[in-house]
Amino acid sequence: MSRVRVHNFAISLDGFGSGEPQSLEAPFGHAGERLHEWRFGTSSWKEGGSTGVDDLFERRHNDGFGAEIMGSNKFGPPGWQDDSDWKGWWGPNPPFHTPTYVLTHRPRSSIEMEGGTTFHFLDASPEEALAVAREAAGDLDVRIGGGATVVRDYLAAGLVDHAHFAVTPIVLGRGSRVWDGLEGLESSYDVEQVSAPSGVTHVTLTRKA
Amino acid sequence: MSRVRVHNFAISLDGFGSGEPQSLEAPFGHAGERLHEWRFGTSSWKEGGSTGVDDLFERRHNDGFGAEIMGSNKFGPPGWQDDSDWKGWWGPNPPFHTPTYVLTHRPRSSIEMEGGTTFHFLDASPEEALAVAREAAGDLDVRIGGGATVVRDYLAAGLVDHAHFAVTPIVLGRGSRVWDGLEGLESSYDVEQVSAPSGVTHVTLTRKA
Numbered sequence: 517m518s519r520v521r522v523h524n525f526a527i528s529l530d531g532f533g534s535g536e537p538q539s540l541e542a543p544f545g546h547a548g549e550r551l552h553e554w555r556f557g558t559s560s561w562k563e564g565g566s567t568g569v570d571d572l573f574e575r576r577h578n579d580g581f582g583a584e585i586m587g588s589n590k591f592g593p594p595g596w597q598d599d600s601d602w603k604g605w606w607g608p609n610p611p612f613h614t615p616t617y618v619l620t621h622r623p624r625s626s627i628e629m630e631g632g633t634t635f636h637f638l639d640a641s642p643e644e645a646l647a648v649a650r651e652a653a654g655d656l657d658v659r660i661g662g663g664a665t666v667v668r669d670y671l672a673a674g675l676v677d678h679a680h681f682a683v684t685p686i687v688l689g690r691g692s693r694v695w696d697g698l699e700g701l702e703s704s705y706d707v708e709q710v711s712a713p714s715g716v717t718h719v720t721l722t723r724k725a
Numbered sequence: 726m727s728r729v730r731v732h733n734f735a736i737s738l739d740g741f742g743s744g745e746p747q748s749l750e751a752p753f754g755h756a757g758e759r760l761h762e763w764r765f766g767t768s769s770w771k772e773g774g775s776t777g778v779d780d781l782f783e784r785r786h787n788d789g790f791g792a793e794i795m796g797s798n799k800f801g802p803p804g805w806q807d808d809s810d811w812k813g814w815w816g817p818n819p820p821f822h823t824p825t826y827v828l829t830h831r832p833r834s835s836i837e838m839e840g841g842t843t844f845h846f847l848d849a850s851p852e853e854a855l856a857v858a859r860e861a862a863g864d865l866d867v868r869i870g871g872g873a874t875v876v877r878d879y880l881a882a883g884l885v886d887h888a889h890f891a892v893t894p895i896v897l898g899r900g901s902r903v904w905d906g907l908e909g910l911e912s913s914y915d916v917e918q919v920s921a922p923s924g925v926t927h928v929t930l931t932r933k934a
């Protein structure tokens with residue numbers, strides 16, 4: 517059976533997956549690129565980059581997925597729904613290469629991109645959206661791609677099999693927080709923590725058997 | 726010059742230093758003992774315990790302090806101010822062995838205990854309380870002993886030189902949170918993270934030179 521996985525979801529020490537305000541100029545708000553710097557140092561991103569634990573996690577990001585589900589605020593800046601030309605941040609060939617389901621209360625027609633990515637827009641519960649994505653993914657896994665709201669909603673609904681967070685050594689203070697409403701998560705998941713020399717701690721949740 | 730240090734302050738993945746509600750029966754609320762289990766496994770606490778990184782941090786807890794400052798909610802359960810016999814949780818010989826300043830809006834007379842601990846009660850700003858504690862500590866350091874509210878207030882006021890948090894792999898969801906209002910803390914501190922086999926990640930903040 518295909519699994520539901522979260523990978524490389526970067527959060528601050530205080531649990532924020534993005535800063536604020538989100539905008540076209542600053543997709544992560546006042547967080548800037550700081551949540552993601554550790555990724556850019558790995559050999560997955562640049563020649564001669566690191567090949568240790570950061571890179572191992574980074575490599576899993578695109579490994580074995582047949583579909584992605586993301587939130588409306590990951591797909592575009594506030595108000596993208598009013599721009600009929602908006603096709604995401606990622607240019608003509610987005611890095612998903614699978615059917616990609618965007619949860620939004622204002623769905624539009626699907627958009628086929630280059631490289632195998634098709635954006636579909638769903639106004640649906642986490643469970644309903646997952647059923648659609650699973651169907652599309654076949655034997656492959658479904659990635660919950662973020663932001664924090666969507667990751668949190670899928671964790672709260674008990675729909676995630678494996679989750680990986682990269683805790684970066686900054687305190688954002690405000691933004692979109694992943695942990696809210698998840699009291700007692702450790703009773704359903706084995707939790708592992710491993711720090712990397714980059715300064716990040718990788719936290720993995722594996723659903724208990 | 727003596728330094729101001731926080732040691733072995735245990736928090737959940739979501740940043741809570743205690744659960745709720747705090748009471749005589751459950752000083753840490755629904756967190757129980759789970760934030761502190763890693764400490765009990767070290768050789769500082771029991772014969773044959775671990776001697777690795779957890780123990781190294783644990784041993785620093787009582788190393789070089791001439792005074793402690795703590796919050797009212799660490800000193801006693803809600804309402805302790807109405808019990809004139811309350812002398813803290815720790816029995817006749819508390820583990821502080823120094824002057825210990827309890828911040829409270831309802832101060833009372835000092836209480837001299839065995840073993841060098843004297844409890845003093847102060848209704849004062851963080852700065853004012855620190856000046857008093859520094860005076861008492863002489864060349865030794867001042868420990869900010871918690872709870873989260875007091876640690877947070879001292880960090881926010883820029884009065885902490887070194888802080889150590891032990892991030893335990895549980896999600897508490899509610900209680901007293903240490904990170905609130907500390908946006909940008911990383912600009913004043915070098916932050917290091919190291920995970921231990923016990924499942925805890927030790928986060929240290931060292932004030933930048």
Ligand SMILES: NC(=O)c1ccc[n+]([C@@H]2O[C@H](COP(=O)([O-])OP(=O)(O)OC[C@H]3O[C@@H](n4cnc5c(N)ncnc54)[C@H](OP(=O)(O)O)[C@@H]3O)[C@@H](O)[C@H]2O)c1
Nearest residue numbers: 525526534587588589590619620621662663664665666692
């Ligand atoms: N840290 C990381 O690794 C990482 C990864 C990915 C993204 N991000 C960042 O995270 C931020 C976005 O996170 P976020 O928490 O603000 O938002 P988000 O999770 O991307 O999206 C939340 C929004 O999606 C829509 N939505 C969610 N569930 C829905 C449902 N069941 N039905 C219909 N619509 C639904 C709603 O928008 P509407 O009501 O507007 O439709 C909701 O406000 C962005 O800055 C992004 O760049 C960070």
Ligand SMILES: NC(=O)c1ccc[n+]([C@@H]2O[C@H](COP(=O)([O-])OP(=O)(O)OC[C@H]3O[C@@H](n4cnc5c(N)ncnc54)[C@H](OP(=O)(O)O)[C@@H]3O)[C@@H](O)[C@H]2O)c1
Nearest residue numbers: 734735743796797798799828829830871872873874875901
């Ligand atoms: N995780 C750990 O390692 C750790 C360590 C220590 C304690 N704890 C736990 O943390 C919990 C307590 O934390 P907390 O955040 O609830 O409270 P706290 O920090 O212990 O105490 C906060 C209270 O202290 C008083 N106070 C603080 N600053 C003051 C000031 N400048 N002037 C006058 N009074 C002041 C106020 O109480 P009043 O208005 O009532 O006077 C305030 O509500 C307890 O459960 C304790 O066992 C955990």
